[in-house]
Each structure stands twice: as C-alpha cells, then as structure tokens.
Amino acid sequence: MRFVIVTGMSGAGKTTALKMLEDMGYFCVDNLPIPLLPRFVEMFSEPEEEVKKVALGIDVRGGQDFSGLKDVLEDMDAKKNEYEILFLDASDDVLIKRYKETRRQHPLSGSGRVDTGIAKEREKIMFLKMKATYILDTSKMLTRELKLELEKIFVKGQSFCNLYITVMSFGFKYGIPQDSDLVFDVRFLPNPYYIESLREKTGNDAEVQDYVMENEKTQVFLEKLKDMVDFLIPNYILEGKNQLVISIGCTGGKHRSVTLANALYRILEQKENYGVRIEHRDIGKDAITKRKE
Known part of the structure; x- marks a missing residue:
C-alpha cells in the first residue's frame, strides 16, 4: 500500500x-x-x-x-x-x-x-x-x-528534490522583483526595440527570438548562465531550499529578458527532479503605458 x-x-x-x-x-x-x-x-x-x-x-x-x-x-x-x-x-x-x-x-x-x-x-x-x-x-x-x-x-514516480524554480523576465524600469534569488541583467545585448519591425513584438515571437539569439554574446551568456545554474541548483537543494526565483531583466521586460528567460526555461524543464515555471512580469506594461499617454 x-x-x-x-x-x-x-x-x-x-x-x-x-x-x-x-x-x-x-x-x-x-x-x-x-x-x-x-x-x-x-x-x-x-x-x-x-x-x-x-x-x-x-x-x-x-x-x-x-x-x-x-x-x-x-x-x-x-x-x-x-x-x-x-x-x-x-x-x-x-x-x-x-x-x-x-x-x-x-x-x-x-x-x-x-x-x-x-x-x-x-x-x-x-x-x-x-x-x-x-x-x-x-x-x-x-x-x-x-x-x-x-x-x-x-503517478509517474519521478525523483523529486523539493525544489520549485520560477524563471521570471522583468523590466528594470519597473523595478527588480522583490522575491528574486538570482538577478541577471541582459541590457548589454542589442535591443530589438530599435528595430521598427520588432518594436511591437515580444520575446515570445520568433522574429525577436531570432534577432536576440543570433548574437554571439547571447550564446556565450546563455552557456555561462546554464553552467552557473547547473552548479547552484544541487547546492541549493542540499541547503534545503524549496523555492528558487531566477530573474532576468532588460530595460522594459519585453524583448531580451523574455527571450533569455524562455531559453533558460526550456533548458531547466528537461530536468525531471524539480518543478519549473515561466513568468513574464512586465511583458505587456509598455503597451499599457502608451495607452495611458
């Protein structure tokens, strides 16, 4: 039983x-x-x-x-x-x-x-x-x-390590999420906002993702981020941590941070021994701000 x-x-x-x-x-x-x-x-x-x-x-x-x-x-x-x-x-x-x-x-x-x-x-x-x-x-x-x-x-009987990870994108102009455990700034990457055809799109759109991910700096950053997270997660588990919030920010939280958060989420969701979710906190705030103006 x-x-x-x-x-x-x-x-x-x-x-x-x-x-x-x-x-x-x-x-x-x-x-x-x-x-x-x-x-x-x-x-x-x-x-x-x-x-x-x-x-x-x-x-x-x-x-x-x-x-x-x-x-x-x-x-x-x-x-x-x-x-x-x-x-x-x-x-x-x-x-x-x-x-x-x-x-x-x-x-x-x-x-x-x-x-x-x-x-x-x-x-x-x-x-x-x-x-x-x-x-x-x-x-x-x-x-x-x-x-x-x-x-x-x-049901599936998968191994479990009492850790649940939230990967969150955000915009620095709206403030850093207060519950963040790790914060990464990707404002050093080229900004799709300045490309007219990409301005109204988000990091959930393929055109923006291609623009951000084709940059060599993006690939280097993502690889180093993956290595760091792979090192940190087992140590957080040993410490007894059961909630981890990884926040990735750009200026408005719409293009670069969303693209990188999605990329990290896809890497982490392949792991079976902990849960992971994605949240884009500020992805629609620019549009709201413009409507108010």
Whole structure:
C-alpha cells in the first residue's frame, strides 16, 4: 500500500491537493482525528485489502493534538509502517493575501490577526516539515502547475528534490522583483526595440527570438548562465531550499529578458527532479503605458 499524509500550512492548497490525488486513484480522507490514525493504517495494511493507494489529510483544524501525532509517527516508524509526507507550504505574504481574498478566518488566529495564527501554525507543524518526504511551495504555483507536480511524484514516480524554480523576465524600469534569488541583467545585448519591425513584438515571437539569439554574446551568456545554474541548483537543494526565483531583466521586460528567460526555461524543464515555471512580469506594461499617454 502507498500511504501518503497530506499536510502543511492552512491556505497552502492541501484540500486542492487531496482532490487531485483522489482523481489520480487515491482513497482520500480529510481531517481524520489523530487518535484514529493507528487503526486507520492497520485497516488498510491488511494483505487482502483492495485499496492500495491512500491519502490522509491532517492539519490544525479542530485543535488536533500534534504532539500526539508525533508519537503516532514515531510508533509507525518503529513498526516499519511505510508512509510518505507531502507538506504544502507558502510564504506568509501569500497566505495572508489568500485569507483576505476568501474572507476566511485562520483556524489558530481566533479573533486576532491572521499573521499571528500563521506564526502559531508554523511552530506547531514544524516537526512535520522536518519529516516531510516532499515539500511543495505553492506561493507562485497555478492550480495546473500543482497538478503537474503531484502527477510527477504520485503517478509517474519521478525523483523529486523539493525544489520549485520560477524563471521570471522583468523590466528594470519597473523595478527588480522583490522575491528574486538570482538577478541577471541582459541590457548589454542589442535591443530589438530599435528595430521598427520588432518594436511591437515580444520575446515570445520568433522574429525577436531570432534577432536576440543570433548574437554571439547571447550564446556565450546563455552557456555561462546554464553552467552557473547547473552548479547552484544541487547546492541549493542540499541547503534545503524549496523555492528558487531566477530573474532576468532588460530595460522594459519585453524583448531580451523574455527571450533569455524562455531559453533558460526550456533548458531547466528537461530536468525531471524539480518543478519549473515561466513568468513574464512586465511583458505587456509598455503597451499599457502608451495607452495611458
């Protein structure tokens, strides 16, 4: 039997993940009282049991005694009961925003502030994150991207390193993305903006891509960038980092940065042991600015 405990921060997407696992053929139970967990595991471990894939959602709702959960997991380890822990996380800013959008109350905030509840929850469930088999940071994930990551792990059985990479293009005139881990400036490359036939196009258009990529400096830069990222990623994984934002900027975030971000994304998406997404933050802002003028 494959037994998965789905847990993590409230608002990080646990309920959504359980629904996705159910669609993948898992028998899913949400918010089972912790004292019932040993019997639950025993019941589904019977050799004649037909259910072979089980996902159990556990979180801080209902005031569950997480010190009791720690004891239960230690007992399961001693009995060599096999299980995996999927821990869903997100940054505090994103969690607060999600709670404000849904107008829901955090289960540990009471009548107080949401950020206070989030801080209490992080402290309560930190031991689960430390034991987690897989950690998914959903701060920047779309629903379909979460589904792809779960399919990689629980359907395709691909190796997984708890790292999710966002490759982002941006324009320096709109500011450097605050959540960037690595920032690269490609303003030294020839600017398609000054080619009239390319000005209104973007780095998603073949004509702009050809113009940028045919430059020898672009090829040298991309090769060196690939070498650097290939070196850094395994070391970030060893450090325990689970979210990496690589930002590539040009003046307006429309031509050169988009082209190079797309090129790096195509390189990284060939890897199977971590997730990667592409985001073009400022690709349409020039057009918006012109309309306002």
